[in-house]
C-alpha cells in the first residue's frame with residue numbers, strides 16, 4: 001500500500017468542507033490507490049459540528065480514509081501535513097465584494113502561515129480558498145519564511161471552470177472540447193478571463209466564436225460576476241463547485257496537466273514574465289508535472305486586454321497595502 005498523504009483542511013465543518021472531504025476520502029483528489037489522512041481544523045465552537053462530519057465520514061467506510069484528526073489547534077492540524085487546503089474563512093454576503101472580507105479574514109492566515117512553517121512536512125503544498133484568496137495566500141506565505149514561496153497558491157480554478165462552461169455553451173460544444181482558457185490576476189471582479197489563446201476542438205477560440213462583442217460584454221463580465229450571481233440565487237456562496245475546483249486544482253498540481261493544455265492557478269507573481277509587480281499572488285496559466293508547476297510564459301496580450309491586466313494587478317497591490325501590517329517584515 002502507498003504511504004498515506006496527510007491533507008489538512010481548514011474550515012472543515014463549513015459548506016465547502018461538507019462537499020470536499022467526502023470526495024477527498026473517496027479518492028477524487030489523489031487517485032483511487034492513494035490513502036489519505038484528513039487533518040481537520042475548525043474554530044472551537046464548531047468542533048461539535050466537525051465531530052458530526054467525521055461521524056459521517058466514518059459511516060462511509062471509505063477504503064482510502066486511513067485516519068482522521070479533529071482539532072481547533074493549527075499546530076496539530078498542520079503537523080506533518082503534505083497538503084494544506086485553507087478554506088476556513090468568512091464568506092461574503094449579498095452586496096459585498098470579496099476584498100471587504102480582508103480585515104476579518106486576513107488575520108487567520110498570519111497564525112496559519114506560522115503554524116505551517118513550524119509543523120508541516122518538508123514537501124508541503126498550500127492552496128488558499130478563503131477570500132480574498134490571493135491576498136490571504138500572500139499573508140500565509142509571508143508568515144512561513146522557511147517554506148519555498150512557490151508552494152503557496154490561491155484558487156482561481158473555479159473561475160477557469162466557469163469560463164470553460166461559458167465558452168462551450170457559446171460554441172455549442174462539450175466542455176472537454178475547450179482547452180487553454182486563462183484566468184489572469186485576482187479572484188475578484190477584476191479578474192481577466194481570456195480566450196485569446198484558447199482552443200475549441202483544436203481551433204483558435206476567437207475565430208470559432210467570432211463575436212468580440214460577446215467576449216468583451218458578456219463572457220468576461222459573466223465569469224467575473226459568477227460568484228455574486230450564485231450568492232444572489234442561492235443565498236450562500238458557491239460550495240460544491242468550489243470544492244470541485246479545489247479537487248481539480250490539487251489533482252492537476254499533484255498528478256499533472258494533460259499534454260497540450262494548461263490550467264489557471266494564482267501563484268507568486270515573480271514566476272510570470274508578464275510585467276506584473278513582484279510580491280502579489282497572481283493567476284496565470286500553468287502546466288503541472290510530477291508535483292511541480294510552471295507558468296506558461298511568453299504569450300502576447302491583445303492591446304485591449306493589457307489595461308484589464310494592469311487593473312487586476314493594481315487591485316492586488318491595493319489589497320496588499322490594506323493588510324501590510326499582517327505581512328512578516
Ligand SMILES: NC(=O)c1ccc[n+]([C@@H]2O[C@H](COP(=O)([O-])OP(=O)(O)OC[C@H]3O[C@@H](n4cnc5c(N)ncnc54)[C@H](O)[C@@H]3O)[C@@H](O)[C@H]2O)c1
Nearest residue numbers: 011013014015016042043088089090091129130131158242
Ligand atoms: N476561491 C474561490 O473560488 C472560493 C469559492 C467559494 C468560496 N470561497 C471562500 O471560501 C471560504 C469558505 O466558504 P464556505 O462557504 O465554506 O464558508 P462557511 O462559513 O460555510 O465555512 C467556513 C468555515 O470556516 C470556519 N473557520 C472560520 N475561521 C476559522 C479558522 N480561523 N480556522 C479554521 N476554521 C475557521 C468556520 O467555523 C466555518 O465552519 C469563504 O471565505 C468563501 O468566500 C472561495
Ligand SMILES: O=C(O)C[C@H](O)C(=O)O
Nearest residue numbers: 092098131227228237238
Ligand atoms: O463569490 C464569492 O464570494 C464566493 C467565491 O469566491 C466564488 O467565486 O463563488
